[in-house]
Amino acid sequence: MGNTPRNFVAFASGLLFGLGLIVSGMANPAKVLAFLDLAGRWDPSLAFVMAGAIAIAGIGFRLARARSTSVLGAPMQLPTARRIDPRLIAGALVFGAGWGLVGFCPGPALVSAASGQPRAWLFVAAMLAGMALFAALERVAAQRRQSSS
Template identity: 55%
Template sequence: MSRSLPQAIVALGAGAIFGFGLSLSGMLDPVRVQGFLDIFGRWDPSLAFVLAGAVIVAFIGVRIARRLAHPVLDKDFHLPVARAIDPPLIIGSALFGIGWGLAGLCPGPALASLSLGLWQTALFVAAMITGMVLHDRLPARRR
């Protein structure tokens, strides 16, 4: 899919705002994320507040988008069409959750954390990209 220059600029700006928000909220710190997941130990509720803020912003955005005939910089909205809860979705979700709990990072914060220059984050991102490439190269019948 090719993007126009305005689309690329808006995508870059949105990514920068997202990364800044993750940094400002402390979500680039894997220890804080793991603290949120440690409900029987020293639980850190700060991620719940970040999540609540994100849900509010997304809710408002979806309400506005539903009133539009098409996006500002595209002809159509590109929404997911699959609605089934199938084994690949469950397995993928479980792997995501296990990885998030072990590393304290998920894809967005991991990419934003690259700006910190930590080798552990670079290793995580390399492993994440390797997994994505391997997934895309698996024969379709195995997926």
């Protein structure tokens, strides 16, 4: 099977995900910050969005574990790591801090940037810079490990 059906399904899935973020309010940083403001004017509505997303993902992962290929024939690539290590904790802390400070996480930030929000463009630029810095630091660490062995 060629890549055209896969690309179409990927595009349609991304479009559906983006629309879901808009409809649910996850692409609205003010709504996200209100959800995170437990001591102030807390808006619990995003808890229902998250609970629904976790339930749907749980069903999807359960079904995916029973398969070796996707519906379109691509190899099934599910996460296998189970260990909680310092890198995972640090990543979660950085993710949470960014989300709490500005009300964006990567997916909703891309949706908001596509809709023309200047704050989202700033966030996406900072996110890309952070990804580039991480990649550079990983290369340096790999070179050091390689030269010391």
